[in-house]
Amino acid sequence: MPHRFFYDGPFDTDQLLLDGSEAHHLLHVLRMRTGDSVLVFNGTGAEAEGVITNTSRKSVEIQVTARHAVQASSQRPLILATAVPKGDRFRWLVEKAAELGVTKLVPLLTERSSVDPGGNRLKKLQQTIVSAAKQSGQIQLMELAELQRWDEFLSAVSQTECRLLIADPKGSRIDLFKPVKNSEAAVVILIGPEGGFSPLEIQTALNQGAEAVRLSEGILRMETAAILFAGLIRLIESRDDA
Structure with a gap:
């Protein structure tokens, strides 16, 4: 299963830019590379699948390949x-x-x-x-x-x-x-x-x-x-x- 990363923003574009601690974890801890698949979530119930298309020392570009609709939680608040x-x-x-x-x-x-x-x-x-x-x-x-x-x-x-x-x-x-x-x-x-x-x-x-x-x-x-x-x-x- 692909690694999951948090993206602080909406999935209204096909190109997402990860930076900060999430990019650091992807690049320098997991040592992922261009072409690797990832899952991205934004903390509001939305999730997207993507592929790493470009990396720098502090950021990662991700091409969104699929989006999952916002899911209503089945759990009681x-x-x-x-x-x-x-x-x-x-x-x-x-x-x-x-x-x-x-x-x-x-x-x-x-x-x-x-x-x-x-x-x-x-x-x-x-x-x-x-x-x-x-x-x-x-x-x-x-x-x-x-x-x-x-x-x-x-x-x-x-x-x-x-x-x-x-x-x-x-x-x-x-x-x-x-x-x-x-x-x-x-x-x-x-x-x-x-x-x-x-x-x-x-x-x-x-x-x-x-x-x-x-x-x-x-x-x-x-x-x-x-x-x-x-x-x-x-x-x-x-x-x-x-």
Whole structure:
């Protein structure tokens, strides 16, 4: 199967120009040459087949030979709203969430949060999302939102039709397989910081219709809880589609 590369733009021309990190990977890591076949995706659901027609030290020209129509995702929208872990653990969380097909990841600022990722760090994580999509075969890029305050995010999401789930060690082992009124409504997962959500934050979420879920008998790190929770949702969907 041809190697996949990310192209940041529409496929409205027969000639595409890869540059930057994607060109570097193609030329200097994979050592591909003129005449090799490639797959190109733009992160919006579109994908194209092509052949390398010309290369320079920092760029690659690709002749499009076939286009695949934009595909509507069969997966339910999955929004992961989480406090930010320290150090490189956040990059790992972003990478694994993108691999699992999380639709949108929202960094949260909660009462007990200790990490503010900053706008520059969030921008740098875009390449992590691209790499994860390439590795996992995703054709749509996960959206990484700006940092949002807990109360503002909860207020906004409560105005939408969704299933709201909050990770809480005191929660119940609820039935994640139970049917929902709208099978296309988004699932929103709420993950707190290392100290957990405050009692007031949990109660506020419950008042907005959230279901408190206990994921484990032990206490999980926030990135572990986030990926476990997201993985469970995607696993349930794959079982339903079987």
